[in-house]
Amino acid sequence: MADKEKTNIFDRLWSFFASLKLAIVLLLLLAVTSIIGTIIEQNVEPARNIQLLSKIFGVEAAPTVYNIFVKLGFMDMYHSWWYTTLLTLFSLNLTICSLEKFPKTWRLVKKPLTPLSENAMKNMLIKKEATIKTSLNVAKDEFLNSLRASRYHVFEATEDNGVQLYSQKGNYTRLGVYIVHCSILLILAGAIIGARFGFDGFINLPEGGASSVVYTNSGEPIPLGFIIKCNWYDTRYYIGTDTPQEFQSELVIIDDGREVLKKQIEVNSPLTYKGITFYQSSYGMIPDAIGEFILKITSRSGNEKTMHLQFGDTFEIPEAGIKGEIVDFSPALGRDPQTGQLVTYAETMVNPAVAIEFSMKGEAHQGEKKFKGWILKRYPETGILPGGHKIEFIDYWGVEYTGLQVSKDPGVVIIYLASIVMSIGLYIAFFMSHKKIWVRLIPETSGRRNSVRVIIAGSASKNRLALERQIEHILSRASEAMEQRQPQKK
């Protein structure tokens, strides 16, 4: 008795999940509930959403509504218990529906194709007739060849008044939809694996800084098992504008005390080591940081020298008898359009410039001559000194940090696989069709010559026009081949 009840419950559950109505309801329910999370900002500080809610429900009611929404999981709704439940129901429904339908589809796929009766052929939508002067055997041969050349799987049947060739291709395209369903389950599996065995984190590394841990959004450290170091960070701008063209950092991986990997990363071009990937995601200035000026000096004769200098440091270009002292720095040097004065127009390193006070000594200068000049990093021509010497302002290093998004997701492989599977499945399900072609050949004798009446009929699960064209093609190829065979026979 108890056993029977159990099977009943199981049966009932099974038929509940096998229902197509449930599938449509779940699809639409997921669609509707998903809207909530796009309106309420997810995982942000309460104030922002309370502000939003007070616009809708009034200032007084907003905190209460907010608390109710928190209980309903709306503030992180895509991970809430009920949304997860909906997704679980959805995958159960998908699985059971597919399992339920698959055997029927499989039987249809496996069902042998049968020849078409004369009446059935008359009623086909796609039909073509022709009479060809040839013998039955030749016609049969050539139609076989022609159908096979179009990759049809051909059978033949002898009939009272002739022969029927019946053929099909693409009968497996019925399975395309199951491939798509499998890929959706794969995606969900990949997502679960990613959530279970992977992590999402971030780390801000100052230029020259290193770390062996990264942090989750809630601030917990995750050990990497190796050290990640940032050599430098740089924003590249489109020439002549302040529009960023690329955000770049040079990263180094130090594992077991050895430098094992070095890569310049950009947005769209991350670095991966031991399954952990580092993405360029943000940047910024380190407050109150004192950096180091990197200058590259090229003298007229081509001698190059790179120097690392502090504020107030002096350097020399021996060949020219020029001494320089670093006296000022601006992260974003520009000219005020009204007053024409030099100003710093941004806090970030949009247009870094270093001011150097030069003093020249020597016969040509009669004593000492001093002058101050700004050298701009993005405009190398500002570093050309009288006499053809050149100072390049490489970087004011050590004042910026690079913001890295760090993630480890072993599920991604499955997601990629699922993507490929889904693309193939969609292609099969929507762009390929199951086509059948029947060719009935009836020999006729008119006078001395043999001729064959050909009736072709076809059916396609989609894109009938394409099948019509294909049938014409098959007919013309067969008749051409027959014409070519004619003279040889004589």
Place this chain on the structure above:
Amino acid sequence: MDSSTFFSISTLSYFIAMALYISYVAFRKSAIAITATTVMILGFFFQSIALILRWVDSYNLWVSTTPSTTFIESILRGAPLRNLYESLVFFVWCLVLIHLIIEFKYKTRTLGAFVMPVAALALAFIDVSGMSKEIQPLIPALQSNWLLFHVFLSFIGYAAFGVSFAAALAYLVMATESRTERAYIFWSITVGIFLIVLIAMGIDYLSMSTASQGDFIRNYFLKATFKSSSGGVVTLSWVLSIAFILLLWRYGLGLKKILTGLAITKNMLEEIEYKSIAIGFPLFSIGGLIMGAIWANSAWGTYWSWDPKEVWSLITWLIYAGYLHARFVAGWRGKKVAVLALIGFIGVVFTYLGVNLFLSGLHAYGGL
């Protein structure tokens, strides 16, 4: 002539073509229909030239700023699909292309009266929203080979959905019998809201034209009507809108009389509706969702981050998946699925424009 001149000519042609298609439906003179098609093809021709010219311009811009990239890469980086303006123009191009194919395949010119307004709405939206038409340098996040394929396929999908919307709407117009029918109420209200929002945006544009072109539409969206500081204007907007919808509801049945007897049948419309979805759905799935996920993973480190744009494209995908199952597995036909097709396109419009207008997120560069 530069690309913007050609764009203007094509926009003008499309508006004329729309007027012609509608008058063909009203007056049933085949000469008008042939003129409509001719004007549309001319518009399409000019728009294609404009697209190519713009592509060349942005290719040159890319090469001038980044001479070191290879030829192919520069072509990919120059693709004119980098902001909302360019994507809308491309959407219209796809829409007209698909419409042309249908017109020649089904030998009917009636659908133009429904498809061309969708194209015209998109073009009108460009102007009333005051979005930037400049060729902008490509921001770092968009410098990826996925850009072209992701956007290209998504928009062909969107355009196919647009055609299915037009067909489903025409179908509902023809299939609904009385004003109390739910499907009738649904289509008249949907069309009413679409038109009201566009008209309201037009009023925004006219009354706030002092605001600079670069101003984000978010700042003044509906400020001249529904969100006006004057209570009277707000009331008036609501009253007029409700009156407008009521009028549409009252006289919408007249459209049915106009449509019947033309070279278009309900069956044909239903076929166009589901065939467009059958083309749009796989392209949108592969180009929009799958390629988008792969790209997101290589740029942001996560293939799915529940960003509003992602969620809305999922919503759209779910609605169309519901449509396909309702139609092909559950055997729903006619008005029921046509309503789903309309809802699906509302999802598309929101994914495409609504998210950029109202919600913030990672896809913010698709802004105006």
